[in-house]
Amino acid sequence: MISNTLCLATRPDGPLRTEDLTIVEVELPPLARGDVLVRNRWLSIDPSIRIRLNAETPDGYLPPFPVGEPLSGLAIGTVIESADPEHPVGQLVSHMHGYREHAVVAAEGSTLGGYGGLTAIDPGELPEQWFLGPLGSSGLTAYAGIVGVLGVSPDDIVWVSAAAGAVGSLAAQLAKARGARVIGSAGSPTKVRYLSVELGLDSAFDYHCESITRAVAHAAPDGITAYFDNVGGDHLAAALGNMRPGGRIAMCGAISGYDLTAPAPGPANLFQFVAKGLRMDGFRAGSFNHLMPDMQREIGGYLRSGRIRFDERVFHGLDAAPAAMVAMLNGENTGKTLVRLDTPETSIDTDERP
Ligand SMILES: NC(=O)c1ccc[n+]([C@@H]2O[C@H](COP(=O)([O-])OP(=O)(O)OC[C@H]3O[C@@H](n4cnc5c(N)ncnc54)[C@H](OP(=O)(O)O)[C@@H]3O)[C@@H](O)[C@H]2O)c1
Incomplete structure (x- = not known):
């Protein structure tokens, strides 16, 4: 299967420019045992990505992205093919293979500093993208x-x-x-x-x-x-x-x-x-994954009661991901910056609230 993914085109020399990033078609590998194929629905746009676009990253941190290689980041999507009984077709999952439309994810795969392993999500009545934001x-x-x-x-x-x-x-x-x-x-x-x-x-x-x-x-x-x-x-x-x-x-x-x-x-x-x-x-x-249930209970309660407010800036389509990243780094966001992938058009909504 061929799918679109965001790659580093040139290393930024100072502030990130949209042309430093490019979208490339890649051939996805067949599923091995324990893998799932995910159609991504939401991409988390995070400042940490900027650190990994440099030629060197601080000791102890995640490695730099090689030029021409896909970026990775947190995402939420739907399993559309599965070779892992724990993650059947149709399941909503979060994982760390964002910045692309489809991802082959290993259930026991690597994480981003301890976070971002393949995880089933049951959002109930809550907006699913909150599991990248206030509940993620x-x-x-x-x-x-x-x-x-x-x-x-x-x-x-x-x-x-x-x-x-x-x-x-x-x-x-x-x-x-x-x-x-x-x-x-x-x-x-x-x-x-x-x-x-x-x-x-x-x-x-x-x-x-x-x-x-x-x-x-x-x-x-x-x-x-x-x-x-x-x-x-x-x-x-x-x-x-x-x-x-x-x-x-x-x-x-x-x-x-x-x-x-x-x-x-x-x-x-x-x-x-x-x-x-x-x-x-x-x-x-x-390093604080053990606090996740407490966090979801406390922040989830405040969100439900209205005591905590959470805003989002949503961009649409993978083509808009470079602009989303530049806008976030430039401070054009209030609250969380996200890219939504399940709409065909490339456009920008400002300050869209869930
Ligand atoms: N330790 C961890 O595990 C962890 C995890 C996630 C995020 N983080 C860190 O948490 C921080 C916030 O991340 P986020 O995801 O919530 O991003 P965010 O705050 O939603 O977006 C980044 C914000 O940083 C501000 N900014 C940009 N350049 C700045 C500068 N030179 N001086 C002051 N402010 C500047 C901008 O707002 P203004 O308009 O106010 O400038 C921009 O909106 C980042 O430092 C990120 O690396 C750490």
Whole structure:
């Protein structure tokens, strides 16, 4: 069978351009025992893909994608042929062979850092794509950081960066639901309004301001106790400067550095760790798979009751995947960026809500 897949055409030199990616027809291999053929329905568009488009990735992280080879990422689809009795034809599954229309997936295949193995999904009355978003990897990442790493409680004053995005919006609302005072930052006045008005955060600011350090100090004059870092760089330095003694940082990502062509300088104020007895834990969602049932129970409950809101930006068709990725990296999304594949046309919906 021939099917379309997204490949790296040229390595980006700085910010990603749509022409760095290309769609190629590939011949799918026949199924071996334990394999299934999946027709993908939803693709998750994630910042981590940008790291793997570089010629080298950080030690300990997933390897770079070779030029001309298919990309991979999280996806949801339907089994249309099966050589594995656990995953019959018609079953809805999530897996890590996204960025393509069809995928041959081994039931016992590899994962993306512990997450993304072939998994059956029963969405019930819920939107199936939520199992890539608030009830899937975005939710698990937010839950791992807020609950598993930071252990946020009502005594906390928490700052969440990139707070209007998929992980950030969930992390900020989860911290709020757990009783903390929450500050969110994002990249535009519209997003700042979204954080304050739609998500109900206690305070929000646009990081394109004169001083991020002063913006955090203004929002939390007595300091913050916890920081959920999606951005790194100047945001991390601002967090260190505003931490109360004994403060904690959950390092989830460092998107400000993903498309830099030279390593970014580290924060100049690292001595704050010593002076204030701070702690910083980096984490990957895949190390917190054991929290998935708790996460789905808690976030699922908040979604059903309306306490947590989740927004999506949906692009249609594999042809739109390069534009989806560039838009997400440029901050044009609010909430989760997805590509939907079961519609024939290539078009863009903005801020489509489930
Ligand atoms: N540790 C893990 O297991 C794990 C898993 C998933 C994701 N992550 C990390 O979590 C973070 C958020 O991921 P996501 O999937 O939820 O993406 P997202 O937040 O939905 O989209 C990325 C957002 O990052 C912001 N951004 C881009 N460049 C920036 C810059 N230079 N400075 C500040 N903000 C910038 C943009 O929003 P603005 O308009 O606000 O700039 C953009 O909307 C990323 O760092 C990602 O790598 C980690």
